[in-house]
Amino acid sequence: MDWTAIKEYLPLYREALLLTMKIGWIGILLAFLLGLLCAAILHFHTPILRGIVKIYIELFRNTPLLVQLFFIYFGLPKIGVRITAQTCGILGLGLLGGAYMAETFRSGLESVEKIQTESALSLGMSPLQTFRYVIQPQAVALSVPGFMANVIFLLKETSVFSAISLMDLMFTAKDLIGLYYKTTECLFLLVIFYLIMLLPVSLLGSVVERRMRHAGFGD
Amino acid sequence: MDEKELLRLEHLHKEFGGNVVLKDFDLSVKKGEVIVIIGPSGCGKSTLLRCINGLEAVQSGKITFEGAPVEKNSKNISQIRQKIGMVFQSYDLFPHKTVLQNIILAPCKVQKRKKEEVEQEALQLLERVGLNDKKDAFPRELSGGQKQRVAIVRALCMHPDILLFDEVTAALDPEMVREVLDTMLELAKQGSTMLIVTHEMSFARAVADRILFLDGGELVEESNSPKDFFDHPKTERAQKFLQTFEYE
Numbered sequence: 001m002d003w004t005a006i007k008e009y010l011p012l013y014r015e016a017l018l019l020t021m022k023i024g025w026i027g028i029l030l031a032f033l034l035g036l037l038c039a040a041i042l043h044f045h046t047p048i049l050r051g052i053v054k055i056y057i058e059l060f061r062n063t064p065l066l067v068q069l070f071f072i073y074f075g076l077p078k079i080g081v082r083i084t085a086q087t088c089g090i091l092g093l094g095l096l097g098g099a100y101m102a103e104t105f106r107s108g109l110e111s112v113e114k115i116q117t118e119s120a121l122s123l124g125m126s127p128l129q130t131f132r133y134v135i136q137p138q139a140v141a142l143s144v145p146g147f148m149a150n151v152i153f154l155l156k157e158t159s160v161f162s163a164i165s166l167m168d169l170m171f172t173a174k175d176l177i178g179l180y181y182k183t184t185e186c187l188f189l190l191v192i193f194y195l196i197m198l199l200p201v202s203l204l205g206s207v208v209e210r211r212m213r214h215a216g217f218g219d
Numbered sequence: 220m221d222e223k224e225l226l227r228l229e230h231l232h233k234e235f236g237g238n239v240v241l242k243d244f245d246l247s248v249k250k251g252e253v254i255v256i257i258g259p260s261g262c263g264k265s266t267l268l269r270c271i272n273g274l275e276a277v278q279s280g281k282i283t284f285e286g287a288p289v290e291k292n293s294k295n296i297s298q299i300r301q302k303i304g305m306v307f308q309s310y311d312l313f314p315h316k317t318v319l320q321n322i323i324l325a326p327c328k329v330q331k332r333k334k335e336e337v338e339q340e341a342l343q344l345l346e347r348v349g350l351n352d353k354k355d356a357f358p359r360e361l362s363g364g365q366k367q368r369v370a371i372v373r374a375l376c377m378h379p380d381i382l383l384f385d386e387v388t389a390a391l392d393p394e395m396v397r398e399v400l401d402t403m404l405e406l407a408k409q410g411s412t413m414l415i416v417t418h419e420m421s422f423a424r425a426v427a428d429r430i431l432f433l434d435g436g437e438l439v440e441e442s443n444s445p446k447d448f449f450d451h452p453k454t455e456r457a458q459k460f461l462q463t464f465e466y467e
Contacts, residue, residue: 027342030409118274119311124301125379133324137315 016172027093035101060099073164108143148205223250231280242436253407264416272303296368304374307381309354309390312358319354327389344372364395384415
């Protein structure tokens with residue numbers, strides 16, 4: 001192992017990590033909001049929107065992110081919409097993640113007992129109040145494990161961003177290998193930096209999950 | 220007793236996919252009346268209560284509460300439901316809220332009453348059912364009987380004009396049943412209008428002004444004297460049903 005080379009590459013990897021995290025976290029935020037919106041639309045049986053949301057979810061869950069990125073990055077300019085590689089990455093991750101988050105939140109909403117809705121309604125609450133004060137807080141807690149799994153999955157998916165020439169971790173590693181042939185060192189750093197990005201999230205995830213279970217309601 | 224009619228059901232017909240649960244059902248409930256509905260499982264008792272506060276739609280017939288029609292998806296159904304309190308068999312407290320939060324949620328958010336005022340009333344009601352020390356507990360920390368008493372308080376805090384009880388003791392351990400029934404008995408004595416579905420026959424006998432015996436979605440026997448009904452049921456079906464509770 002060539003430690004001087006590793007030391008030399010470190011700043012490049014740090015740059016790449018920051019970019020990967022930036023795109024990753026903005027994309028995840030977008031995915032979160034999109035997921036909430038879609039799950040709410042499905043929950044309230046909104047007539048036409050429901051169909052659109054279902055098609056969106058199936059489309060994005062059943063095609064690879066790489067293909068989605070190609071469509072956005074090379075397809076949109078064909079119809080006159082120019083976007084940067086970064087925006088494309090965020091959009092791609094947000095759309096893919098949104099589909100997964102929607103499913104996670106939907107199943108969270110569905111696992112809240114039906115009697116909860118009924119007892120809220122029987123107290124005179126409107127459907128919207130019932131959702132806001134009774135169903136949604138329980139559904140969010142029930143969705144935490146699925147949500148954290150999605151976050152980790154999405155952060156890992158950022159590795160295909162190199163295909164649209166975003167200087168993310170994967171791109172940097174491949175680039176350096178191509179330039180200096182220090183394959184072992186470059187891959188070693190790649191693993192380390194992915195762990196730096198993901199391990200804290202994983203650990204946080206298990207802590208939050210455990211707390212949710214302890215504060216858990218149920219009987 | 221006040222003779223004002225609160226609730227009226229006319230020719231109610233309800234079925235689930237060809238399975239008829241209520242057949243041409245009529246009922247009139249006056250203010251202050253305590254009506255106990257009994258009958259074998261699946262006879263339509265619970266469905267009847269669920270139709271009355273619009274949780275279940277009917278195929279035909281009319282439900283009128285205080286002069287207003289009750290329809291599942293009508294615009295004013297939330298307003299009507301505020302006046303109809305309902306307590307379910309189980310698991311109806313909100314698990315993510317404390318006892319006090321459970322009780323004050325609807326009065327504050329739906330009726331827009333002041334939090335302090337509602338809290339004060341909630342505490343008084345909790346004291347009446349002997350649970351004021353549980354105000355900050357979460358539902359999971361309560362026994363089944365305590366949960367049901369909180370559910371009753373929660374319904375009461377909305378100041379309903381009628382209370383519906385759907386087998387509220389059916390999921391409880393025997394030693395918990397008593398405390399819940401005592402609470403209901405006290406409410407009845409204070410003049411609350413109540414519609415009670417139950418399998419507790421001695422309780423029915425003690426609390427009811429009127430007994431309805433349902434079977435197969437129909438009113439089979441009705442009596443203004445619980446004592447007469449339980450001692451000398453007139454119809455064969457009621458006799459058979461009551462016999463299932465005897466062990467001699």
